[in-house]
Amino acid sequence: MTTVLLVDDEPGVLAVLDEAMKRQGHQTLLAVNGADALDQARRLKPDLCIVDINLPVVSGFEFLERLRRDDQSTPVLLLSARDSEDDVTKGLRYGADDYVRKPFGVDELALRVAAILRRSSPNHHDDVVLRCGELSLNIDKHEVRRGDQVLELSATEFRLLEVLLERIGRVVTREQLLREVWNIDFDSETSVLDTYVSYLRKKVHDGEFAPITTVRGVGFKVVAPRLLS
Amino acid sequence: MRLGAKLTALVVILVVCSALGVGLIAITISHRIELTSLEAPLRTVDAVGESSSTNALANVLDALQAANVDATAVVVGPQSKATTLLTSSPLFQGVLTVSDARESLRKISRSRDVGDAVYTSVDIGAGQYLVVLIGTASASRDEHELEWLTVVVALLLCALCILLSRRILRPDIAALQELEKYAGRVTAGDLTADSPERGGSGEIVQLRSEFLAMVAALQVRLQREVDVSSAMQQFVGDASHELRTPLTVIKGTNDLLLESSGLGAVEAERLASNAKEIDRMSRLIDDLLYLAKMGQLITEPMVLMNLSLVAREELRRFEPFFSQRKVTQIIDEDVMLQANESYVRRIISNAVSNIIGYTSETDPVVFRVTRSGDEVILVIEDGGPGLPRYDETPTRFQRFDAARNRAHGGSGLGLSIMHDATRRMGGAMTMSRSSLGGLALEFRFPGPPN
Numbered sequence: 001m002t003t004v005l006l007v008d009d010e011p012g013v014l015a016v017l018d019e020a021m022k023r024q025g026h027q028t029l030l031a032v033n034g035a036d037a038l039d040q041a042r043r044l045k046p047d048l049c050i051v052d053i054n055l056p057v058v059s060g061f062e063f064l065e066r067l068r069r070d071d072q073s074t075p076v077l078l079l080s081a082r083d084s085e086d087d088v089t090k091g092l093r094y095g096a097d098d099y100v101r102k103p104f105g106v107d108e109l110a111l112r113v114a115a116i117l118r119r120s121s122p123n124h125h126d127d128v129v130l131r132c133g134e135l136s137l138n139i140d141k142h143e144v145r146r147g148d149q150v151l152e153l154s155a156t157e158f159r160l161l162e163v164l165l166e167r168i169g170r171v172v173t174r175e176q177l178l179r180e181v182w183n184i185d186f187d188s189e190t191s192v193l194d195t196y197v198s199y200l201r202k203k204v205h206d207g208e209f210a211p212i213t214t215v216r217g218v219g220f221k222v223v224a225p226r227l228l229s
Numbered sequence: 230m231r232l233g234a235k236l237t238a239l240v241v242i243l244v245v246c247s248a249l250g251v252g253l254i255a256i257t258i259s260h261r262i263e264l265t266s267l268e269a270p271l272r273t274v275d276a277v278g279e280s281s282s283t284n285a286l287a288n289v290l291d292a293l294q295a296a297n298v299d300a301t302a303v304v305v306g307p308q309s310k311a312t313t314l315l316t317s318s319p320l321f322q323g324v325l326t327v328s329d330a331r332e333s334l335r336k337i338s339r340s341r342d343v344g345d346a347v348y349t350s351v352d353i354g355a356g357q358y359l360v361v362l363i364g365t366a367s368a369s370r371d372e373h374e375l376e377w378l379t380v381v382v383a384l385l386l387c388a389l390c391i392l393l394s395r396r397i398l399r400p401d402i403a404a405l406q407e408l409e410k411y412a413g414r415v416t417a418g419d420l421t422a423d424s425p426e427r428g429g430s431g432e433i434v435q436l437r438s439e440f441l442a443m444v445a446a447l448q449v450r451l452q453r454e455v456d457v458s459s460a461m462q463q464f465v466g467d468a469s470h471e472l473r474t475p476l477t478v479i480k481g482t483n484d485l486l487l488e489s490s491g492l493g494a495v496e497a498e499r500l501a502s503n504a505k506e507i508d509r510m511s512r513l514i515d516d517l518l519y520l521a522k523m524g525q526l527i528t529e530p531m532v533l534m535n536l537s538l539v540a541r542e543e544l545r546r547f548e549p550f551f552s553q554r555k556v557t558q559i560i561d562e563d564v565m566l567q568a569n570e571s572y573v574r575r576i577i578s579n580a581v582s583n584i585i586g587y588t589s590e591t592d593p594v595v596f597r598v599t600r601s602g603d604e605v606i607l608v609i610e611d612g613g614p615g616l617p618r619y620d621e622t623p624t625r626f627q628r629f630d631a632a633r634n635r636a637h638g639g640s641g642l643g644l645s646i647m648h649d650a651t652r653r654m655g656g657a658m659t660m661s662r663s664s665l666g667g668l669a670l671e672f673r674f675p676g677p678p679n
Binding site: 010012013015016017019020023065081082102103104105106108109156170173175182183184190191192195196 | 249466469470472473474475476477478479480482484485488501504507508511546547549550551553582585590661
């Protein structure tokens with residue numbers, strides 16, 4: 001089981017982070033200031049730290065800078081409510097592994113945490129493969145297979161399938177898909193999404209095997225085969 | 230013309246005029262006095278000739294002899310040739326006629342016909358006249374010499390004045406030049422430049438101290454503006470944190486609830502609707518803070534950018550949404566613009582997002598990037614429904630179609646952001662009805678300096 005150190009001076013935010021991480025099956029450590037966080041990080045050696053930049057006394061940057069003096073490996077994900085580009089650059093320069101802007105989606109945070117943990121795990125050289133029954137998507141090789149058959153997907157179709165498979169079993173809203181696949185941050189009644197989903201179904205679905213389902217008015221969901229039956 | 234040259238020219242003119250004027254008047258007066266002294270013996274001649282007309286000739290000659298006057302005496306008559314009785318040195322060279330003699334009877338005369346002399350005549354009977362002449366050639370020569378001398382003295386005085394005026398004006402000119410250099414540095418934005426050295430006349434000292442006071446006042450004002458700007462920056466940062474923190478809690482809690490198992494359909498629908506509103510709120514905060522951040526900057530960080538490339542890049546992002554539209558791109562090659570690149574990207578993506586959000590998927594779109602004279606023009610037009618009216622300046626939260634706007638999740642600040650960003654880069658945005666039927670947005674920016 002992985003341990004995640006959560007640092008934020010806002011109890012509400014800390015509670016959300018705590019629950020989100022526990023739901024992902026992680027153990028949590030909580031801190032409301034940078035000094036305490038630094039102490040816990042050094043003593044308890046968490047697998048990941050999620051730290052707000054705007055902390056009283058010892059800021060998130062300072063925490064990071066001091067942690068990195070004797071610990072280069074523990075991954076750190078920074079949270080910030082400011083949208084200054086400088087914050088992002090500064091954070092990454094101090095050795096942060098990723099950066100998430102507030103307000104963040106719990107889903108997005110979970111995915112980023114999973115990605116960081118994948119990269120920092122001892123066997124991270126193995127390819128990351130997302131699966132749904134006989135369908136597999138190899139992120140590193142950029143390859144999609146149904147059983148032994150390699151499927152030819154365009155870059156957009158690949159990304160769309162990746163986003164859906166990452167959240168297997170859960171609904172992915174239209175807005176989320178537009179944001180993550182097309183980098184468009186607004187609602188749109190566009191049919192682009194439906195068009196691409198239909199392309200993807202044509203290539204991925206095969207007879208009884210039809211995991212990409214529509215959740216009317218909300219979005220799409222990939223359903224694992226055992227639930228289909 | 231420089232001030233020093235002007236003052237020197239003025240001094241030279243004054244000196245030359247006064248030297249020549251005074252010199253020439255003095256010469257004229259001294260010439261008159263000399264002539265008067267030459268005429269004195271002639272008056273004696275007239276007096277002697279009048280007192281004894283019978284023996285006039287002998288009396289006049291005696292008087293001249295007695296007074297030892299250097300004169301010429303000539304007898305002229307109607308028939309007879311002129312007879313010279315006395316000659317002066319230098320020799321009198323002129324020609325005398327009897328009419329000259331008659332005209333100068335007991336009267337001192339000068340005539341060009343007669344020559345360089347003053348003369349008078351005395352009637353000696355038998356229609357004959359004794360004419361006595363005194364030469365004036367030497368007096369005239371003296372006059373010419375004096376005139377030349379005056380001119381030479383004037384020129385010498387002139388040179389002296391130039392040297393003196395240079396010497397006297399030098400500190401003032403130097404002080405003014407210093408002040409000029411200092412003003413140049415201040416204009417270039419260096420308000421902390423070393424102040425110019427002291428020196429110069431009272432007015433210049435006064436001018437410098439007034440100027441320095443003005444720069445100091447400017448500095449105070451600018452500092453105040455910087456303070457306000459940094460306070461505003463702090464405020465925007467704090468507001469950003471304060472607004473986004475509770476939103477993070479709400480969004481996080483909503484997401485967690487939405488993903489809980491055993492959720493009823495109604496609850497799920499309500500939570501999903503909440504999620505949409507939270508996203509809208511988040512966008513609204515983003516846009517408001519963006520506007521506030523734009524307003525707090527004193528100057529924009531502008532760089533020279535290639536608008537053609539940036540426009541193509543931004544449009545490529547949206548390409549999937551244009552698959553069913555007729556999209557016309559008239560983008561000139563390498564149209565350069567002095568601008569804030571993030572503003573330009575924001576303007577284009579806002580405009581395109583609006584087109585995607587508010588027009589039908591088959592409505593045509595036209596993009597134009599051109600250079601016209603000194604201006605760079607960006608036009609984005611669509612064949613959508615357009616706006617009910619085309620105001621000059623979009624107001625904050627202006628909603629042309631409230632229902633649709635809510636569905637789109639827009640903040641109502643998009644047009645304001647485009648307008649403000651354009652203005653902050655020295656450009657102007659206009660909205661009008663496009664020939665395609667929808668909205669035509671035109672952005673005009675000053676072209677980059679050559």
